[in-house]
Amino acid sequence: MPALPDYFDPSHQLIRDSVRRFVEREILPHVDDWEEAEEFPRELYLKAGAAGILGIGYPERFGGSHEGDIFAKVAASEELMRCGSGGLVAGLGSLDIGLPPLLKWAQPALRDRVAPQVLAGEKIMALAVSEPSGGSDVANLKTRAVRDGDCYRVSGSKTFITSGVRADYYTVAVRTGGDGFGGISLLLIEKGTAGFSVGRKLKKMGWWASDTAELFFDDCGVPLGNLIGAENAGFACIMANFQSERLALAIMANMTAQLALEQSLSWARSREAFGKPIGRFQVLKHRLAEMATQLEVSxxxxxxxxxKMAAGQSVIKEISMAKNFATDIADRVTHDAVQMLGGMGYMRESLVERLYRDSRILSIGGGTREIMNEIIAKQMGL
Structure with missing residues (x-):
């Protein structure tokens, strides 16, 4: 996939080259085994931290690089996705949804203690918002945090938490005030805190290599200093974080489609039927042309x-559109890729089988397709 000069510069190509070598050396030889094992070694975080991958887009004083450079992050994310495991990329990158609120709004002492460990891969960070009673309806979350002297007492539960089993730090959405979005706050809760426990590792349709867990808080004591941002102002922090998460999911969807298209093209050129490569049959040739067109537009x-985000513009409507469009295209292209490969596309040894399964979560995570349409409609004045 050629770099585009109006979005990517030579420094971004260096990032691509570095991340591609990391993927080829540290991930591709093992990724199929890690998928079957439904986890990858914790050591990979340390290796990605040492290679500077986890720190891309973050401040240098915490061990990061290319602070605020969105296309540096895009380049790295696209190359990581070439490992073919969306679950591994989601697990390795869970810091990108858990850490930004802490960097922007936490007290300096907390931020300065946690961020360098996470960017070095020494500690793992997760975001905990979704609950058993609802995921997309953030304004009505139930987990309660009540002030008690110098701490909050937290009670409730979370579910579908990426890196939930192995994380050390959790950015947790809690209710500190009344009903609705005005009563929500964010707390940093550390593994090992009394009253906090991690439930079973959840079994999923796709993203096998990422651990996904339930979390339980039973009168869990969290220091007041672990509040991220102002009390009862957490909803705005969550919404601001969602814009970057939705961009990341759109990037993942486009790369899922890219890999599926590449596999389809390779198969169409090498697989023969009725005495010629199947890619020479008009119906399949045109299907590949449509797959490529849809992906390029997305x-x-x-x-x-x-x-626009890099230029500081608000893209609340457009990033919701991008996520919906990209995830729709990923679903369509992976479906067509399985069909193109026929029986082989249904086999676990085939990459497109995994891409097909993994694509389904992308229109659910970070706000469902239906919620994206609600946001788009609201931005249109409806």
Whole structure:
């Protein structure tokens, strides 16, 4: 996939080269085994931290690089996705949804203690918002935090938490005030805190290599200093974080489609039927042309929203559109890729089988497709 000069510069190509070598050396030889084992070694976080991958986009004083450079992050994310395991990329990258609120709004002492450990891969960070009673309806979350002297007493539960089993730090959405979005706060809760426990590792349709867990808080004591941002102002922090998460999911969707298209093209050129490569049959040739067209449109639209974000523009409506469009295209292209490969596309040894399964979570995570449409409609004045 050629770099585009209006979005990517030579420094981004260096990032691509570095991350590609990391993927080839540290991930590709083992990724199939890690998928079957439904986890990857914790050591990979340390290796990614030492290689500077976890720190891309974050401040240098915490061990990061290319602070605020959205396309540096895009380049790294695209190359990581070439490992073919969306679950591994989601697990390795769970810091990207858990850490930003802490960097922006936490007290300096907390931020300065936690961020360097996470960016070095020494500690793992997760975001905990979704609950058994509802995921997308953030304003009505139930987990309660009550002030008690110098701490909050937290009671409730979370579910579908990426890196939930192995994380050390959790950015947790809690209710500190009344009903609705005005009563929500964010707390940093550390593993090992009395009253906090991690439930079973959840079994999923896709993203096998990422651990996903339930979390339980039973009168869990959290220091007041672990409050992230102002009390009862957490909803705005969560919504601001969602924009970057939705961009990341659109990037993942486009790369899922890219890999599926590449596999389809390779198969169409090498697989023969009735005495010629199947790619020479018009029906399949045209299907590949449509897959490529849909992907190209989705990728360009996603890049455009990233460029607007980099320029400081608000893209609440457009990033929701980009996520919906990209995830729709990923679903369509992976479906067509399985069909193109026929029986082989249904085999676990085939990459497109995994891509097909993994694509389904992308239109659910970070706000469902239906919630994206609600946001789009609201931004249109409806």
């Amino acid at each position: 990728r360009e639209f996603t890049y455009r929203q990233a460029a």
